[in-house]
Amino acid sequence: MLDVLIRMANVNGAIVDIAVNDGVIVDIDNKIYGDAKVVFDAKKRITIPGFVDCHTHLDKCLLNEQQPYQEGTGPQKGALTYEMKKNFTVEDITIRAEKMINRAIKAGTLHWRTNVDVDGSVGLKGIEALLKLKKKYEKLIHIQVAAFAQEGVFWDGQTEVLLEQALKMGADLVGGHTIAKGEGEKHIDFILDLAKKYGVEADFHLDESGNREHYLLPYLTKKIVENNLQGKVNGIHLCTLSALNPEELEDAMKYIQEAQLSVTVAPTAISTRNIAPVKRVLKTGVPVGLASDNMRDFFNPLGSGDVKQVALLLSYLQRFFLQEEVEQVFRMITDGGAQVLSVKDYGIRIGSAADITVLDALSVNEVIAYQSQPVLSVRAGTVVE
Ligand SMILES: [Zn+2]
Structure with a gap:
């Protein structure tokens, strides 16, 4: 039977x-x-x-349950989060993350990648909590854990070492943040070197501000090719694409193709800046996925852990209304997302x-x-x- x-x-x-x-x-x-x-x-x-949600921050979700959302600039929101991070415990992270994991399972999510902050303020508490939850829920949802340098790598004398420790503990990949602390090219070099050393993929919050002075996509893609890491790096946000002129945008698309940089779009970023032109990025043929990103914290007071919500948001923001466009959006939260996360047997x-x-x-x-x-x-x- x-x-x-x-x-x-x-x-x-x-x-x-x-x-x-x-x-x-x-x-x-x-x-x-x-x-x-x-x-x-x-x-x-x-x-x-099942659905694929390419990026989130499970270690920092539901902070609004402890402190109400307040308006402010991106750096102010980052500072508020940083203060709270100092008091995180493994237990507190576990309780918050577990609530969202259960929501995602109910919503039909099968694959979810979370970046988890690693630095001197929080140490490896987030990694410890999320690696345990990954194991606990492995039959229900496949969680990928990225050891993430949210605050930068070189600023506190601890993050460099902690990132390596996180990978030794079993983190699936390493995550960088190209505009953090103005580290720029040096930051990119460090994260790519670490990915190579440990044979893991890398994931970058890339050009997140949307400002022209934050445009590191050309450098990152050049370095991916130099290091033979094509197809092994994902870029999240790429907001600065929305600030380029048409010729520059076409150059950027060429760089993305050459590096086989997969792209993750988090449409809730629209609350503070413009998001990447997704229809143009899809034409490159590289894997493109969607993501919940922040959930009920200072960056996004809403967010449910249901990736269909951001699929609807993107559909409205960039008018994915024609039949083939609706299908494109659906692919981003299924097959396309699975390609972004290098899921083998989706x-x-x-x-x-x-x-x-x-x-x-x-x-x-x-x-x-x-x-x-x-x-x-x-x-x-x-x-x-
Ligand atoms: Zn993020």
Whole structure:
């Protein structure tokens, strides 16, 4: 007897039955005969492995539960967060992050990358908490942990060493922030060297301010090529693209292609600056994903841990309304995001891990418009209650 049999699922437009046994998809066909412990009629609803949310800060989520949101400039918000970070404990980080992880699981997220601050103020507390949560929830959601130099690398005499320790503890990758403390090129060099040394990918908050004086994309992409790291680096935000003239923008697109820099867009950044021109970036063919980024903290007092929310936001901001554009947005929170995160076996295929999410929607348009929630989630072959 099969473990799970899903009937009439809409997988990429084809209506199929899906059979699951021992945590693996064992059959996909127009009609599968046989019995199963759990039989579910998907009624032609949209069926995906699960959503992909390419970037967040789980260690700093829900700070508004402790201190109300207040208006201010980016640096002021950063300073407020930094003060709170000094008092973080592993337990406090765990409680806040766990709440959001459970929200994301309910919303159908399967892959989530979080940057986790590492520096002298918070030490490795965030890494410790998130590595434990990654393990605890591994059957329900795949969390990637990036050891992140939010405040810069060279300013406190500790971050350089702590980043290496975080990677030795098991962090999946290293994260940089190109405009932090004006470190610029030196910062980029350090983070790329660390990625090479430990054989991990790198992730940069890139040109986040949107200002012309913060335009390090040309340098980063040049260094990626020099170091043979094509396809191994992700850029988050790239807000300065929105400040370039048309010729400069075309040059930037060439640099992105040459470096095979994947791109993550966090549309909630619109609250303080312009976001990258996503339709143009998609034309480069590099992987492009979407992200929740900050959730209920000083940078974003809203944010739910449901990546469909930012898909809807992007759709309005840059008018992704035509059918092929709606499909592009849907891809950014599914297959495209999986490429950004270098997920190897994303897809509903025979032999793949049985991670299956049936959404309460008959089309991808409904998923975005109605913010459709899962009616069935199977994770590693087991139905999630
Ligand atoms: Zn971020």
